[in-house]
Amino acid sequence: MTTRAVFSPLAAEFPAANFPAPTLINRRPALAFDAATNETCQWSCVAPQGLTGTLTALIYYIMASATSGDTDWDVSLEAVTDGDAVDLDAGDSFATVNSTDNTTVPATAGYLDVVSVTLTNADSIAAGDYFRLRLTRDAASDTGAGDAYVLAVELRDGA
């Protein structure tokens, strides 16, 4: 496994509604994903040279208050190659969502947990593609009470 990109909360991009609030947790930049509403954000990037194999997204998060229950995360990719017939000015072309569900939260709020999401549906991403990674907390389905603070997202490949 090789780390190909690390996404900071400070670089997140937001939809018009239902996005995680950017915040500081103990002076650490974080994205606060609500417990009652599914919230989404994205990161834009260019796929690095050497990218190969199955991709994995790792979500580094802490819970604000929950010490029991679980979290559900959805990750999807939109990969666009030079010359693709995709009007980026008019819409999205995200691939099917990849999910990791029912990950038990740490027994102490504030302790780091890392959730791994295998990106089986990766929109045929290849080195040099302009891509976006979309992250959603599936709050409608998970059971952890309170915000989940995402501190970073790492993208690994199979190299």
Place this chain on the structure above:
Amino acid sequence: MMSILSDTARADVWAGAMRRFSQDKLSCGVTKEDLRAAVDALDTFLSDNATAVNSAIPQPARSSLSVTQKALLLMYVIDRRYLDGA
């Protein structure tokens, strides 16, 4: 008798409580479902016992104060008993 809150209103209370827990870093060892059950049970209890709560207020306050004023009194007493400094 006071009717229970709508499902939407109960969900708002539930979501608001979770946001407050998060904001104040109040450790929460129950799941969202458990928390929602607590909200529903408290609302049902207040609905079932609204008459008793009202009767606990002595006259002339019981008759003179509005429902809003009496609700504020109840809120302030609970705040002082259980939330002062929280």
